[in-house]
Amino acid sequence: MSETTSNKAPVMLKCEGLTRTYSEGPQDLTVLDTLDLQVHAGERVAIVGSSGSGKTTLLNLLGGLDRPTEGSVVIADQPLGGLSESALGRFRNRYIGFVYQFHHLLAEFTAVENAALPLIIRGQAKKMAEQRAMQILSRVGMQDRADHKPGELSGGERQRVAIARALVTDPSLVLMDEPTGNLDQTTAATILALMDELARESACAFVIVTHDTGLAGHQDRMMKLDGGKLVQQP
Numbered sequence: 680m681s682e683t684t685s686n687k688a689p690v691m692l693k694c695e696g697l698t699r700t701y702s703e704g705p706q707d708l709t710v711l712d713t714l715d716l717q718v719h720a721g722e723r724v725a726i727v728g729s730s731g732s733g734k735t736t737l738l739n740l741l742g743g744l745d746r747p748t749e750g751s752v753v754i755a756d757q758p759l760g761g762l763s764e765s766a767l768g769r770f771r772n773r774y775i776g777f778v779y780q781f782h783h784l785l786a787e788f789t790a791v792e793n794a795a796l797p798l799i800i801r802g803q804a805k806k807m808a809e810q811r812a813m814q815i816l817s818r819v820g821m822q823d824r825a826d827h828k829p830g831e832l833s834g835g836e837r838q839r840v841a842i843a844r845a846l847v848t849d850p851s852l853v854l855m856d857e858p859t860g861n862l863d864q865t866t867a868a869t870i871l872a873l874m875d876e877l878a879r880e881s882a883c884a885f886v887i888v889t890h891d892t893g894l895a896g897h898q899d900r901m902m903k904l905d906g907g908k909l910v911q912q913p
């Protein structure tokens with residue numbers, strides 16, 4: 680591994696030799712090129728990089744939404760490459776929380792129903808799942824809007840529901856794509872504080888893709904995706 684770290688916490692995410700080549704166009708495009716990354720429990724890593732550098736491609740591989748051309752992704756000691764699609768779905772639900780750039784909330788469901796969904800998919804009773812969802816919605820300041828559907832919420836409110844949905848299962852790893860993109864400074868600060876607490880309390884690891892240098896600078900480490908590899912930033 681090219682990375683050195685003094686972190687003593689267990690490794691939650693490990694990528695080795697990760698390569699992703701898109702072969703769909705007239706020419707092959709290698710977006711990620713033998714990339715290595717290790718993230719420890721409780722650690723928050725920001726990934727920055729210019730448009731088209733491969734940040735979304737990387738997040739999709741880390742979350743098992745796409746498969747690498749070469750190399751491996753291991754989360755909580757489980758190599759994703761060894762899992763079938765259905766096992767991968769169960770693994771994602773158990774260990775990973777996602778916050779996408781476009782939040783993908785279900786339009787027909789209220790905020791609390793959306794936030795409770797990962798628990799319901801897991802088989803938890805609706806009432807218990809919604810109680811837990813209410814707790815986490817309160818932590819992102821959305822308790823008073825819990826009965827509203829996404830169409831009745833502002834962009835920032837929808838983003839906060841998406842963040843609550845990602846955190847509701849107490850995941851081991853949270854993958855975020857521009858999590859504070861739609862948020863004003865005060866709300867963004869609330870979300871940052873919540874991430875700090877979770878990283879500390881539950882040893883949740885975060886990988887956060889962002890163009891926001893304030894958000895990136897707030898994390899434990901900042902890496903830049905450049906030429907298909909990650910370069911540690913000062």
Ligand SMILES: Nc1ncnc2c1ncn2[C@@H]1O[C@H](COP(=O)(O)OP(=O)(O)OP(=O)(O)O)[C@@H](O)[C@H]1O
Pocket residue numbers: 701702703704708710728729730731732733734735736737
């Ligand atoms: N399915 C695909 N087929 C072919 N090329 C793709 C595919 N998906 C992404 N690419 C290309 O791979 C490169 C990296 O894309 P990616 O979306 O990962 O970049 P990004 O760093 O997330 O960009 P942005 O900051 O603009 O969101 C781009 O040149 C893109 O055109």
